[in-house]
Amino acid sequence: MTSKNNPKAFPLNLPEGDAELLLDELQTRLREGRRLFAEVGQILAEIESRGVRDLYGYNSIAAFYEHVARVPRAEAQRVTGRALALNSRRARDGTTIDPVAPLTGESASTGALAEAGIDRIVTVMKRLPDHLDADERLEAEKGLVELAGVARPRDVTMAGTDLLARHDPDGKPKDDPEPKRQRSEFWLRQKRTGRWDMRGNLDPETGARLNALLVPRAYPAPGEVADDRAPAERRGDAFAEIVDLAEAGPDIPAPRQTAERVTEEPQPAQPSEEPASRPKPTQMPPQGRQSPYRGSGEGVQESAATERSRNVAHLRPPRWWARLSRPRSGNAAQPHKPLTA
Template sequence: MTSTNIPKAFPLNLPEGDAELLLEELQTRLREGRRLVAEVGQILAEIESRGVRDLYGHNSIAVFYEHVARVPRAEAQRVTGRALALNSRRARDGTSIAPVAPLTGTAAATGALAEASIDRIVTVMKRLPEHVTASARLEAEKGLVELACVARPRDVTVAGTELLAQLDPDGKPKDDPAPQRRRSEFWLRQKRTGRWDMRGDLDAETGARLNALLVPRAYPAPDGGADDRSPAERRGDAFSEIVELAETGPDIPMPRKSSEQVAEQPQAAEPAEEPANRPKPAQAPPQGRQGPSRSGGVQDPARNVAHLRPARWWARLSRPRAGNPAQPPKPLTA
């Protein structure tokens, strides 16, 4: 069954061929729509004054508008930011907060300004320095509003830039951020195949030291035979050799212990007093590498070993190997 609800060509019953009437009706609808949008901003400012959390349970007016109007978060932030900048409101303590652009809010309530032009005027008013007097601010805003009623948003931007150049020629001082120290990072991950994938971001000194260890060991075979390894494979073999030498070295650092682990370990019990004439049992000679004792030669099992640091074993590893005394000079890069 065919529907008979066919919309007419002109729902407003406008006569055909009258271009001036069409333009006038279009401008009327645009002004009416912008006026309604301004009223929505006034309502949002009043909700912010009364407390959006107390009224509806939302953390901010932007989140509230996002759910009510069913719009994206970015659009909700633009609409609510524009509403709070054009309308006065009350703070939680009852004090009144003046709008950023009061004249713009008055003109927006009549539907004479587009949203893009309003945003550009608000941006200029926020960037005006504090030393500009109130009368100068009102005069500057008045000129921008009059221009926005008849011009495009790009023209308002140009006029606002010129206005800022006149009222604030030096501009806002740019903060000189302190240089941030980037720490070295290293990632090691085992894949399903059993092999290990590593990735890192080292500082200049650590990278140069690692490169100095890899370069002498990443040369092709010194016997003059054909070396079918790729440069990446030679560097992998060199890295494996460095790990092996570091693991078997005498100065390998002991595992570090956190403060929690140290606190959980039981302390050695105090020995009970024994008769003076009782012979002491013979002590076995120490085995392996022993650290400095603390009190009376008694080794504390719960001592913190985080202060131990390995010796410069990398200096020993970076010496030229005996099997390859003379190597051709090559650029130091891995």
């Protein structure tokens, strides 16, 4: 079967067999496209001078070009950075900002340089040392521009490396930042369902200590009855048990004194004959799931721990619950949010 897909005529209607003419037409179109793209950079520099926020409401010229040209953000940053480095512009106070590579910008406006070669030249010009005068910088840039017009970008990179080695053999000193001290972090918040969500980032020592407390208590319950809890549920029950033991400890810290508590006048002690009229803090039931697989001996410990946890009110300042339940001025109708860590 004969194919009916006949090759279409060349759009430019060039004669066949003329390789030199095809190459010349290709270079002409490339040069014209680069020249037009250089004019795009000039327009972007002018928009930056007039203020892209005042003109179009964008925070940066890169974000503006990203939306207008419909290009990725990385490409928009490269294009706008190249435009600002090749063209002079005005600052907000009216002063003129000179381009980083003025000769490169002039050559790019004729379409003689490719974008990759321009980026290499701009990188070298930014890394040149400050002790070079204007004539030396122009001479160095002139050699790179002439090379970029006839060579590949990798050749421009090698020439720029040699140029930096001659003018700045030691290179710029690199700052040796001090190691950042990472502190432990912990977040705790209550969801709408009443459950609590927590996450954290602990140092190695604290994490190892917490893991040593969790692992023995997160083993499956021994006995004939199979433990149907998932590993995460066993760890949750183990964490709830650790919270019970910590709350029942004798060294539980009291709430910190606030400025309001310090300014209060001390209340005289009531005689022992009068019945205690001071309200007791309400014991909130544990919201976490209690493990049903604890032995009978642990039940006695739980009852003793619960009894000790009820007697920790003497460690807190008097009337601390009244101060927390006192409505704030202007927000009396709004309920108090739960205290989170």
